[in-house]
Amino acid sequence: MNLTIADVRLTPILVADPPLLNTQGVHQPYTPRLIVEVETADGVTGLGETYGDTKYLEPARPFARKLVGRQVTDLNGLFALADEVAVDRSRVSGQVDVGGLRGVQTADKLRLSVVSGFEVACLDALGKALGLPVHTLLGGKVRDTVEYSAYLFYKWAGHPAGVRAEKDDWGAAVDPAGVVEQARRFKETYGFTSFKLKGGVFPPDEEIAAVRALAEAFPGHPLRLDPNGAWSVETSLRVARELGDVLEYLEDPTLGTAGMAEVAARTRVPLATNMCVTTFAEIKEAFTNDAVQVVLSDHHYWGGLHNTRQLAAICRTFGVGVSMHSNTHLGISLAAMTHVASTVPDLHHACDSHYPWQSEDVLTERLTFEAGKVAVPDGPGLGVELDRTRLAELHRRWLDDDGSLRDRDDAAAMRVAEPGWTAPPVPRW
Ligand SMILES: O=C([O-])C(=O)C[C@H](O)[C@@H](O)C(=O)[O-]
Ligand SMILES: [Mg+2]
The missing domain is CATH 3.20.20.120 (Enolase-like C-terminal domain)
Known part of the structure; x- marks a missing residue:
């Protein structure tokens, strides 16, 4: 069994989202996600998923390149590898994230959010290769x-x-x-x-x-x-x-x-x-x-x-x-x-x-x-299967977007209904 990572594919997509309200504004009609595929030398593919906004995509790309040639079993090594990936300082401010919903935003946390998609993909690939569920x-x-x-x-x-x-x-x-x-x-x-x-x-x-x-x-x-x-x-x-x-x-x-x-x-x-x-x-x-x-x-x-x-x-x-x-x-x-x-x-x-x-x-x-x-799925890996046609369609939507939906912005979506809206300062009440 050859568990060497031979290829890593990243597919950013936009998925439909209803007009759900929160304190920042309202969800945009489409929201970005990133689908990660890690393929071993034996042709086993593992799936992962994480945030798809630009600030995650940027470090995910060089990280994906670094993974090729490593073992899907080397999960602890993912963190040191992620530290080698630069995070654009303008993307992280150390304070609450731009959306205001996910807590502090640091370069480390951003890297971890990227790593999570790859860790899950490696576990899925390993599970499939061994015939064992991720749990x-x-x-x-x-x-x-x-x-x-x-x-x-x-x-x-x-x-x-x-x-x-x-x-x-x-x-x-x-x-x-x-x-x-x-x-x-x-x-x-x-x-x-x-x-x-x-x-x-x-x-x-x-x-x-x-x-x-x-x-x-x-x-x-x-x-x-x-x-x-x-x-x-x-x-x-x-x-x-x-x-x-x-x-x-x-x-x-x-x-x-x-x-x-x-x-x-x-x-x-x-x-x-x-x-x-x-x-x-x-x-x-x-x-x-x-x-x-x-x-x-x-x-x-x-x-x-x-x-x-x-x-x-x-x-x-x-x-x-x-x-x-x-x-x-x-x-x-x-x-x-x-x-x-x-x-x-x-x-x-x-x-x-x-x-x-x-x-x-x-x-x-x-x-x-x-x-x-x-x-709890008991099949090998995560126990789920990728629909490539659907993935391609949702990726096409991402490619066709002019950039306005590629980074989640609930306040921007609210401005469409209420011009002049800005995310309220907290405490709001
Ligand atoms: O605090 C929470 O549960 C969340 O942040 C979940 C989501 O971000 C939710 O608030 C949303 O998407 O509007
Ligand atoms: Mg919450």
Whole structure:
């Protein structure tokens, strides 16, 4: 068996995205992703997926060239290799990322997000070559299914008139009744029993009313609210007081570890984050100050599946819960999330996934949710197969784009409907 990497293919694509609202603005009609293929000398191909914006593509290209000639088994070597790749300083500022949704943005984190796509592709190739599923390569699954939560969004019925977009049939959700209706469809279609509402869109009282309406419609179901740091400490505490009896956790109510620690010290509602702990360097301060009770890992941010397991071990050591964050992603990443989640012993919260919002994919067969859970694939590698025709079509869309959609910009999408819109300064309320 020859496990030498003979070829690496990178295919940036644009995938349809509905008009989902967040505190920064609204999703653009198409969003970039990068599909990674690693091919061994024996002709075995492994698949990976990560962010596709220019700032990820730029380092991914030289990184891909460096991989040729190495072994797919050399996963630990990927990090040192990534350090050799230059990251344009203008792309990283050390502060919260441009989109304002993914926490700090450093060159290291950007490199890790690139590495994650290649690590998953190498694991997929290795698994296929050995005839073993990725979860076995990670030490073995401890569960056969992984539970996901319904990711509820305030949304418009459609993208603004005149904007080229794919249609969706979810309708609008801009008030409590719309949010409950969306949740009902999620539950009926996918069987989800936990619900997360993306907040920070409307004044807190409206979002409190939406969560109350969810609690009434779905009694006993775990509920979460995530305004992506849009609230002050005092507003966070007020929301925690008003919703404390129905929330599983509040996610990133306020920005920064110090603010989160202050909120955590004054409420019994657990705080979760995918913003103030998104790198290993941020763990010490957050955990020693008891700023967060649940970390939402994301194998893209953290540098892959092995790093996700290391993060879970650190969380376990500190008695901090672990779950998973999700951005717009396709089936390759959902499969990767499911494999790694299946190996984490104490995963006590349903993971996030945007997947139901993505009507397009590059797989021959989409992954499915049954009773809110994805069955852990047991076939070789990730257990998914690439649809090359679909990949080519979505790549063609990327090639045809004039550049305006190649870098996600929710504020720009909002300006189409509301000229003059800029992402609001935080705290917004
Ligand atoms: O905090 C979160 O869960 C996210 O950042 C997930 C996504 O970025 C979500 O907010 C979005 O896409 O609008
Ligand atoms: Mg979040």
